[in-house]
Amino acid sequence: MSLPLVAILRGVAPHEVIAIADEIIAAGITRIEVPLNSPEPLISIAALATHCETHHDSKILIGAGTVLTVQQVRDVHAAGGRLIVSPNADVEVIRESRRLEMVSMPGIVTPTEAFAAVAAGASGLKLFPATQVGITNMKAMLAVLPAGTDLYAVGGIGTDNFAEWRAAGVHGAGLGTAIYSPGLTATDVGVRARALVAAWVAAD
Numbered sequence: 001m002s003l004p005l006v007a008i009l010r011g012v013a014p015h016e017v018i019a020i021a022d023e024i025i026a027a028g029i030t031r032i033e034v035p036l037n038s039p040e041p042l043i044s045i046a047a048l049a050t051h052c053e054t055h056h057d058s059k060i061l062i063g064a065g066t067v068l069t070v071q072q073v074r075d076v077h078a079a080g081g082r083l084i085v086s087p088n089a090d091v092e093v094i095r096e097s098r099r100l101e102m103v104s105m106p107g108i109v110t111p112t113e114a115f116a117a118v119a120a121g122a123s124g125l126k127l128f129p130a131t132q133v134g135i136t137n138m139k140a141m142l143a144v145l146p147a148g149t150d151l152y153a154v155g156g157i158g159t160d161n162f163a164e165w166r167a168a169g170v171h172g173a174g175l176g177t178a179i180y181s182p183g184l185t186a187t188d189v190g191v192r193a194r195a196l197v198a199a200w201v202a203a204d
Contacts, residue, residue, distance in 0.1 A: 002059055004172025005200060006031040006085070006105075006152065008194065010065070011182035013167055015042040018051050020180065023190030025056055028197045033085050033174070035065035036072060051081030061103060070096045071180055074104045077102060085174070087128055089113045094120040105152065111141055118146060126174060129155030135168045142169050159199035166203045173200070 007024045009017065012034060021032055034044045045064060063083025064076040073084055073096045084097040088184040089106040097104035098121040107128040108114045114125055125145075127133055130153035133141075142151060153165050154174035165173070179192050 002030045003028055003197060003200060004150070004152065004174070005029050005196070006033050006083075006154075006174040007179050008033045008035065008065055008085075008154075008174050008176040009044075009180050010035040010176060012044060012180065013039045014043040014047055016186065017048060019186035020189050021051070022050055022055075023186045024179070024193045025052075025060060027190060027193035029074075029179075030059050030195055031061045031063075031083060033063055033065040033083060036068075036076075037066050039083060042075060045076060045081045046079040048197075049082075053080075063103065067097075069093065073097050073100065073102070074130075085126060087126075089117040089120075089122075091116060091120040097125075102197075111144060114141060114145060114149075118149060124150035124152060124171070127151055127153050127170075128174075131156030134190050135164060138170065139168050140166075159195055161202040162199050166200075 004056040007029050034041045041058045050064045053076045061083045063081040067084045067086045070092050073093055075101045083103045085105045086093055087107040089108050094106055103123045103125045105126045106117045106122050107126045108117055121185040150171040152174055157173045158178035175196055180189050
């Protein structure tokens, strides 16, 4: 079963992305995001998409983060990415992502943003920055969102607080510096990924 975790590889370079992704996938995480403010992100996304199609299975979801424009959505799609993650809730970005049959996860902080994103067709919502919103406010938002809306906490989420967020009802998490930061080796990332997966499963 696919875990509701997204590995965010901000700052990853094309020459290292395959080895790092293989460690992440081996740990059990099947969603990988390369933010567009990383070095040559479309090259990394294209390489990952091709590699995963050849060496892994169709359940691996590769895409981009920090997607801010409709043209960027198209560029990611052309590179083979199928996941669009944004820090904000731009209705046109959401609609274009869904038109291209991509998974759309826009960033939201308020119920107004959340409902607008859902109405535009968002596949799920990225609560960002999650620690700023807090668990109490997150629970209040979940109480009014349409049933079946997936809410992923991003920003300050990791092994030390998975249990608290899961108990409050969050559906998934985006893992940034908790899993990767520039300078870490693939082995380093693998160790972190396995620890994060173990903590997430234990918090169930």
